[in-house]
Amino acid sequence: MSSETKALKPITNKLLWIFALGQFGWSLLSGVVSNWMVYYYTGTPDAKNPNTGLFASGITQDPILFKLTLFGLVLALGRIFDAVTDPLIAGWSDRCKYKSGRRVPFMRVMAIPFALCTIGLFTLPQTGSIVVNDTILFVLLMVFYLFMTMFCTPYNALIAELGDTQQHRINVSTYISFTFIVGQSISFMLPNLAGALEGAVGQQNSIRIAVAIMASIACFAMLFPAFYIKEREYIEGKPSDTKPFASLIKTFKNGQFRRFVYSDVIYFFALTLFQTGLAFYETKLMKIEDTWTFVLTATMTAVSVLLYPFVNILAKKIGKKKLIITGFFMYCVVFLITALCGEGLHFGFIVAVVAAVPMAILGILPQACVADIAELTRLETGEDRSGMFFAARTFAFKMGQALAMVVFTSVTVSGLESSYRTTAWIAFVTCMVGACIFFAFGEKKILGRIKELKGTDEI
Numbered sequence: 301m302s303s304e305t306k307a308l309k310p311i312t313n314k315l316l317w318i319f320a321l322g323q324f325g326w327s328l329l330s331g332v333v334s335n336w337m338v339y340y341y342t343g344t345p346d347a348k349n350p351n352t353g354l355f356a357s358g359i360t361q362d363p364i365l366f367k368l369t370l371f372g373l374v375l376a377l378g379r380i381f382d383a384v385t386d387p388l389i390a391g392w393s394d395r396c397k398y399k400s401g402r403r404v405p406f407m408r409v410m411a412i413p414f415a416l417c418t419i420g421l422f423t424l425p426q427t428g429s430i431v432v433n434d435t436i437l438f439v440l441l442m443v444f445y446l447f448m449t450m451f452c453t454p455y456n457a458l459i460a461e462l463g464d465t466q467q468h469r470i471n472v473s474t475y476i477s478f479t480f481i482v483g484q485s486i487s488f489m490l491p492n493l494a495g496a497l498e499g500a501v502g503q504q505n506s507i508r509i510a511v512a513i514m515a516s517i518a519c520f521a522m523l524f525p526a527f528y529i530k531e532r533e534y535i536e537g538k539p540s541d542t543k544p545f546a547s548l549i550k551t552f553k554n555g556q557f558r559r560f561v562y563s564d565v566i567y568f569f570a571l572t573l574f575q576t577g578l579a580f581y582e583t584k585l586m587k588i589e590d591t592w593t594f595v596l597t598a599t600m601t602a603v604s605v606l607l608y609p610f611v612n613i614l615a616k617k618i619g620k621k622k623l624i625i626t627g628f629f630m631y632c633v634v635f636l637i638t639a640l641c642g643e644g645l646h647f648g649f650i651v652a653v654v655a656a657v658p659m660a661i662l663g664i665l666p667q668a669c670v671a672d673i674a675e676l677t678r679l680e681t682g683e684d685r686s687g688m689f690f691a692a693r694t695f696a697f698k699m700g701q702a703l704a705m706v707v708f709t710s711v712t713v714s715g716l717e718s719s720y721r722t723t724a725w726i727a728f729v730t731c732m733v734g735a736c737i738f739f740a741f742g743e744k745k746i747l748g749r750i751k752e753l754k755g756t757d758e759i
Contacts, residue, residue: 316472324479325521331487372709379702382445383695390691391544393454401531403454408526414447415519457687460671469671477663488597551692566734568697570727572704587643603656620665621743627661628735639724679753
């Protein structure tokens with residue numbers, strides 16, 4: 301062991317919690333865009349939800365190719381662009397030799413432009429020309445996803461690097477899952493915050509100012525760990541010599557990683573359909589006012605957080621694989637309830653409580669699985685490509701998300717209640733398939749090999 305390795309500071313749970321603040325920040329920005337852009341830029345208002353489609357008149361709404369809408373294509377292209385840039389940024393991060401580390405320099409530089417771009421998405425596409433608005437929206441969304449990738453890809457690589465033991469990998473996955481779900485939940489407060497501001501600044505401006513407030517909070521949350529964590533004091537971080545796409549190919553040649561990714565892509569396709577449609581399920585199918593969205597999400601978050609300690613403990617006792625498969629099937633139940641629901645607030649609470657279970661499981665454990673695979677690869681090859689493993693995962697699941705965006709906006713272009721139910725049925729079937737595929741993942745084999753290579757019980 302080198303003297304440099306001996307001098308590294310020990311990784312503590314306090315450090316992991318500070319690191320998790322960054323997840324809160326980017327999940328809040330991501331939640332604002334993923335949960336509310338479709339809601340405010342498509343659809344039609346009604347008596348209970350006058351803000352639905354508030355900005356819709358400014359962009360093209362009619363299908364432009366078969367049943368594909370421009371907005372759906374823009375969102376899908378954004379995710380594809382995001383996915384393609386993931387391995388490039390991961391390779392750059394894995395190979396970089398900055399004095400302050402391989403990861404935190406990206407986080408420090410990208411936090412502010414990432415937040416500003418989020419504000420711009422709800423502010424700038426407001427000219428008198430629909431063509432100009434469409435163009436601005438497209439460019440801004442591409443830049444948004446680029447900035448998100450440049451922050452999140454190096455950030456995610458730190459999950460494996462700070463997770464130097466199995467205990468720390470599960471703990472850091474638990475902490476970032478908590479901050480992620482809190483960030484997503486707070487993003488659902490957008491209509492509530494906008495409603496409080498509406499009397500003073502007007503309907504449209506209240507939404508823009510609410511986005512700006514949330515983006516400012518998110519920016520601080522991303523910057524704090526980026527400057528607090530002195531990466532070189534905790535992580536040796538030897539730069540990789542493999543070029544980005546060669547590293548990506550090597551990553552996908554890993555059989556266990558492929559088995560994980562197959563199910564992960566399908567899961568994220570189903571989950572993105574559900575998340576994109578959540579506001580519509582609640583307002584169009586259950587006939588709930590959009591101001592209840594935060595209450596329902598807060599309920600789901602609270603129940604999910606209460607389950608975190610149990611997930612953390614059970615994962616160490618019975619393994620991650622069994623719990624992840626359970627999470628898949630529980631989400632199937634959620635999608636089924638949504639597809640069959642009637643009117644009433646009680647349906648919203650039923651979905652919120654049931655969804656809390658798989659949210660806790662699948663919010664924590666998949667990251668730990670990727671970290672396990674990355675750790676095993678490092679031990680077997682002597683090359684640390686943690687960034688690429690997480691980028692390869694996000695590359696794959698973002699392709700699933702892109703497809704889900706196209707499917708959702710195309711299936712629901714009519715705005716009929718039946719079209720929203722159809723998206724829930726699609727999510728149900730695909731999630732069931734993902735659950736079956738995950739049975740092939742060899743968790744015991746991976747952990748056993750890590751233990752063997754380390755020559756210790758601490759994995």
